[in-house]
Amino acid sequence: MILEEATKLASIICPVFNMAGRLQTLKEWVGKLSSNPQIEIIIINDYSDEATSAELRAIYEENENLKLIEGNFGNPGSARNAGLEICQGKWVIFWDSDDKPDVENFLTLLNYIDVRSPDICFGVYKIFNEISHLTSESPAWSSDTRKDLNTVARNPGIWRIVFARDLIQGLSFEPLRMAEDQIFICQAISRASKFVFADNQIYTYFTGSNSHLTKNSAALQDLLPAFKKTSEILKLSTGQVAPFLSLMAAKQMMSGSRHGNMRTRFGLLAEFFRTKLFIKPTFLNALRAVIQTSVRGA
Structure with a gap:
């Protein structure tokens, strides 16, 4: 176009x-x-x-x-x-x-x-x-x-x-x-x-x-497809935007894990392993920061 x-x-x-x-x-x-x-x-x-x-x-x-x-x-x-x-x-x-x-x-x-x-x-x-x-x-x-x-x-x-x-x-x-x-x-x-x-x-x-x-409980389940899409973008990213994308994905994963139903929670975990985010230091640092913020706010 x-x-x-x-x-x-x-x-x-x-x-x-x-x-x-x-x-x-x-x-x-x-x-x-x-x-x-x-x-x-x-x-x-x-x-x-x-x-x-x-x-x-x-x-x-x-x-x-x-x-x-x-x-x-x-x-x-x-x-x-x-x-x-x-x-x-x-x-x-x-x-x-x-x-x-x-x-x-x-x-x-x-x-x-x-x-x-x-x-x-x-x-x-x-x-x-x-x-x-x-x-x-x-x-x-x-x-x-x-x-x-x-x-x-x-x-x-x-x-x-x-x-x-x-x-x-x-x-x-x-x-x-x-x-x-x-x-x-x-x-x-x-x-x-x-x-x-x-x-x-x-x-x-x-x-x-x-x-x-x-x-909205039903809307919260959309955090799973959102996390999948953000993970795809993160996989292709480099430079100064990689920490930003990692933090966005980590927040989606944490929110979905806290508020999603069992299907959403298992889906997030499966996507985490499928995309091998567990071997990406930038994402793990972002996830750690999100968890720490969540614990402090609890």
Whole structure:
């Protein structure tokens, strides 16, 4: 496929599922950005109910530079793929419908990276706990690319990552309910050679809600196919991205072992031996670090 020339500065791709009555934050940031002719917003409604669809159509009618796609996708990855197929921005970012982007800081970051021209830019973010109402901030950067990539691996939110569209040409999200974003990040980072770690706080991630897929038992079983895919990427990796990929795979293995059913646990163990990760020092070091972090947090 030949990549068409970018006609926008940036594309924001945002999947929506079952959000009736909870779209006010999305409506606000769309309203702030829609009048900017350089920004393309693509909302993908993974159709679940007519009320969500009606609210999204109303937002679509009220705003410019907004594209609305509706369909039965079944998972966030497939919904994002529908947006990837039509996006026209030089830069691409993926946001979630239940979080709060910082529009002003995002626009400032775009101008900064458009001059620097990295393959990937990582912003910083805040986490808001909806139960405790406490806010925490993402770890600071160290000015060491390998260390900063490991920081990303420990906190791999795709919503704070800006990708160059030509870097991710041909990539797509796996049709999984969990960790599909981690696989995409791993694939993109494996292709990249120039990274920018910016101090712009571009996103607030909301956690604690029972609706999050991280609390969905069925979705957690997708950590097995995710680990298989990440292991394949790791097997071909070298250089400064190998520790990053090892840490991502180790986290998936640990999470699946803790929260998966017996089939998932046995599958993870079988994949660990099949890929001979047990003889890879980089992976074993990453797994040791994940276990130590888990024990301290227990």
